[in-house]
Amino acid sequence: MEHATVDRLLAGVTALSPGGLFMLLVGCLLIYLAVWREFEPLLLLPIGAGCLLVNLPLSPMGEKEGMLRILYEMGVGNELFPLLIFIGIGAMTDFGPLLENPRMVLVGAAGQFGIFGTLLLALALGFELNEAASIGIIGAIDGPTSIYVSNLLAPHLLGPITVVAYSYMALVPLIQPPILRALTTRKERLVRMPYSQRTLSKRTRVAFPIAVTVVVGILVPMATPLVGTLMLGNLMRESGVVERLTGVASGALANVVTLFLGLAVGSTMQADAFLRIATLKILGLGILAFALDTAAGVLFAKFLNVISGGHFNPLIGGAGISAFPMAARVVNKVGLEEDFENFLLMHAMGANTAGQIASVVAGGVLLALLGAQ
Amino acid sequence: MRRYTIEVGGKVHTVDVQETAADRFQVHIGGRALEVRLAAARDVAEAVISPEIAPQDPPQVPAGLRPVAPESLPPLRPAPLPALPPQGDPLEASSEVRAPMPGTVVSVEVAAGDHVEHGQPLLKLDAMKMTNTICAPRAGVVDEVHVAAGASVRTGQPLVTLVED
Incomplete structure (x- = not known):
């Protein structure tokens, strides 16, 4: 056989690079976390697969005509996919617990402090302002918002930011409880908050998504795409007249887009873009953003507890983030550890859905501050 | 009822x-x-x-x-x-364990006549896709179980009546 023929046949082997090999391991690690650890498997499995497929030597998948490149240009580069996911999330979310207890909006707003705290730290670590803002948005603890904002502000960091955001999101049940316990006293954790169910009229439920869209849209125009799609999904759900659309948006459409989004994000994880010190810094800053968010929510809830004369359980502050519904479950669980009759779930769900809205608003505020177009 | x-x-x-x-x-x-x-x-x-x-x-x-x-x-x-x-108070000797939130009863762990300890699980209630264990607020005997697995309950709805031994 001629030398050139052998070369051609073994092109894949000879094109292996240490960086590429390392990325194959990263892809396998993500798949491992998804399959055996069940870390956000719906996203981490396609991301891991995308990472694997694009980093194989001479892989055509990420080239101009490759499937992953096409998927990226189809919906990540132009921000379409995160918005379609938001329609699905809106169609799945019941804002009832928030509407029954509107003061939870404050807790949700407080839970966004981590974004700005992390932004400042990232600046201190030498990131550019647009990069720092993208890293800070990990503190929104909201996957689609992170993808949306970082792709607009710092597309080269999209891969690490998305992976970090989703990995830590899966770790909310591990990250939050120690912070919740450290920042509250036993007495505070024991504060009982009976839940009185209110019947919400259909008019309220339908008016809510419209009102939020209009108010947020006017105040924070950059948040309109995020909040508008989230609320569109919710309007479909609450209207009750388009069940077919609600079903597709929260089912088939959300699943298809999740697959496409995961693969496309995974394909941005190429060795030269991913294997940098910046990725490690993002890994560190990401967990800090989660911790700061939780801490800010709890501290604000402690303040609410003081002004309410001891009737507000500060644990609920920990649910003022976007990780839905994990954060609310964690809060409920930590509360029950102290008192098996103290169910904080419904209050925490209210704070949690408020956190969801607040995080997309915060994303819009960041974009506006940075003058993104 | x-x-x-x-x-x-x-x-x-x-x-x-x-x-x-x-x-x-x-x-x-x-x-x-x-x-x-x-x-x-x-x-x-x-x-x-x-x-x-x-x-x-x-x-x-x-x-x-x-x-x-x-x-x-x-x-x-x-x-x-x-x-x-x-x-x-005619209700003094008995007390209702009520649903702390709306949800669906997943399973009932006790039957009428059972003796329960303080903190013993009475039933499991699924709310917001999270399973919550409702436990006995005090020791006593189960007088009546008002719900069965699969029932949806509203906040405050009686689940189990406990009476003193």
Whole structure:
């Protein structure tokens, strides 16, 4: 056989690079976390697969005509996919617990402090302002918002930011409880908050998504795409007249887009873009953003507890983030550890859905501050 | 079925309300049975039946029943009832374990007649896709289990009645 023929046949082997090999391991690690650890498997499995497929030597998948490149240009580069996911999330979310207890909006707003705290730290670590803002948005603890904002502000960091955001999101049940316990006293954790169910009229439920869209849209125009799609999904759900659309948006459409989004994000994880010190810094800053968010929510809830004369359980502050519904479950669980009759779930769900809205608003505020177009 | 024990002008009445359809109830009061249709239900802040009411307190009359109660019923005033002295409370020896939030009963762990310890799981309630264990607030004997697996419950709905040994 001629030398050139052998070369051609073994092109894949000879094109292996240490960086590429390392990325194959990263892809396998993500798949491992998804399959055996069940870390956000719906996203981490396609991301891991995308990472694997694009980093194989001479892989055509990420080239101009490759499937992953096409998927990226189809919906990540132009921000379409995160918005379609938001329609699905809106169609799945019941804002009832928030509407029954509107003061939870404050807790949700407080839970966004981590974004700005992390932004400042990232600046201190030498990131550019647009990069720092993208890293800070990990503190929104909201996957689609992170993808949306970082792709607009710092597309080269999209891969690490998305992976970090989703990995830590899966770790909310591990990250939050120690912070919740450290920042509250036993007495505070024991504060009982009976839940009185209110019947919400259909008019309220339908008016809510419209009102939020209009108010947020006017105040924070950059948040309109995020909040508008989230609320569109919710309007479909609450209207009750388009069940077919609600079903597709929260089912088939959300699943298809999740697959496409995961693969496309995974394909941005190429060795030269991913294997940098910046990725490690993002890994560190990401967990800090989660911790700061939780801490800010709890501290604000402690303040609410003081002004309410001891009737507000500060644990609920920990649910003022976007990780839905994990954060609310964690809060409920930590509360029950102290008192098996103290169910904080419904209050925490209210704070949690408020956190969801607040995080997309915060994303819009960041974009506006940075003058993104 | 839901039983309200109310006191009007010093006299104790028992009102049993049985839901026969979403908007139809059979109300038993003083030996009379009445078919009642619920034309509208509005929660009035102070009349919400919620777990805030300690089980020992006299249960309040739900405001939602008032507008549709036929005139033949004795006037049911939802005005705050005077707290009964603890000795005179007929419910003292038994207490209802109520649903702390809306949800679906996943499984019932006890049956009538069982002796339960403080903190022993009574049933599992799935709310917001999270399974919550409802435990006995005190030791006692299960007098009655009001729900079965699969039932959806509203906040404050009685789940299990406990009586003292």
